Amino acid sequence: MDATRSRHLLVLLLLACELAPGLAAEVEETADGLGAAQGPVWLTDVPAAVKFISASEVAIIGFFQDLEIPVVSVFHSMVQKFQDVSFGISNASEVLAHYNITKNTISLFRQVDNKQLSVEGKDIEDIDDSKLSRFIETNSLRLxxxxxxxxxxxxxxxxxxxxxxxxxxxxxxxxxxxxxxxxxxxxxxxxxxxxxxxxxxxxxxxxxxxxxxxxxxxxxxxxxxxxxxxxxxxxxxxxxxxxxxxxxxxxxxxxxxxxxxxxxxxxxxxxxx
Structure with a gap:
């Protein structure tokens, strides 16, 4: 374990102190990848998409015209990694049109400032687990x-x-x-x-x-x-x-x-x- 990681853990222990047994077990289970398998919510029409976004402080939707491209599997892997974020997915033409989506796009919706932040175009073609993780971590934080x-x-x-x-x-x-x-x-x-x-x-x-x-x-x-x-x-x-x-x-x-x-x-x- 490198020195930087050790310092992070030290500060974490100092600040977080003791987690409640139930919470500690939940965190440990998540870290080990043993949590229940989940997937993004399928959004088949505009009302479903609108309701999904309004019900979540942070919502991430994969708008895909083609479900066979590599980024779709990367997107699915994020659901288990970020269990405190709501993930949706849609290939319905009316949903894509409602949000002005003209190409494969991943959008993050924040209630705190009503922002829609998107990854699209060449960025979508080049995106991997690390890049998508950074996009979510950086942009889904509350003010x-x-x-x-x-x-x-x-x-x-x-x-x-x-x-x-x-x-x-x-x-x-x-x-x-x-x-x-x-x-x-x-x-x-x-x-x-x-x-x-x-x-x-x-x-x-x-x-x-x-x-x-x-x-x-x-x-x-x-x-x-x-x-x-x-x-x-x-x-x-x-x-x-x-x-x-x-x-x-x-x-x-x-x-x-x-x-x-x-x-x-x-x-x-x-x-x-």
Whole structure:
């Protein structure tokens, strides 16, 4: 096992801690490929397709004019790999026409921002398991994913290497407005930084706070982490604003660490007035 993978597992253990027995068994079963075999839902008409998309936070549909091309088998393999995503498939001409499909296409529909993202043309001809997996992992994420033992595994399996955490008590009166601004900031860094919410009001999330060497008195706070090299930074904030979040992210991307400045200030000799 390489060093990078070891670091990922270490962080995962620190943050996810102990999974409930039932959940742990479910994750283990999925990882071993022992889960019940599933397939995409066949969508034979427009109403069925519309209902399928509206019922799913993330829906992926394979629109295929030809069911014998190699990408169809690749598409089927994704269903078992991404069991938290809804997969549909259709070769009905009326369905393809409704979604303006004129060639073999795989489309991802996100409710969070009403987006339809597609792979088509030459990209479809060249696509393989790895490329389709990346397309799904990168684009099916919510703008903000709430951290819990169930989502921790997905968060650390994502291809996005930088994670920004807002550590805040969701019971606070400022929570609703803070989340609105946090989501707004998340739109600025899509596919670059994964935005996460950690509810500091939950006792089990105390390990996340301690991992980033934060004190309860410093919350709410932003914590940013890069899985590739374990680089991280924190910023206690009295108020969540788009400008503050953006500035913190931009600074980290440029290699500027706020906590180093904080340490320098703490070590500076105090001058008596």
């Amino acid at each position: 903000v994913t709430e951290y819990n033992p169930a989502t921790a595994i997905g968060l650390f399996n994502t291809m996005i290497e930088i994670h920004l955490l807002l550590i805040m008590n969701t019971a606070s009166s400022e929570y609703a407005e803070s989340m609105r601004r946090y989501r707004e900031a998340a739109r600025l860094f899509q596919e670059e930084i994964l935005f996460v919410l950690v509810d500091s009001g939950k006792k089990e999330n105390g390990k996340v706070v301690s991992f980033f060497k934060l004190k309860e008195s410093q919350l709410p706070a932003l914590a940013i982490y890069r899985t590739l090299d374990d680089q991280w930074d924190t910023l206690p904030i009295a108020e969540v604003t788009v400008a503050r979040v953006r500035g913190f992210c931009d600074g980290f991307l440029k290699g500027k660490l706020m906590r180093e400045n904080q340490k320098s200030e703490e070590k500076a000799p105090k001058v008596e007035l």
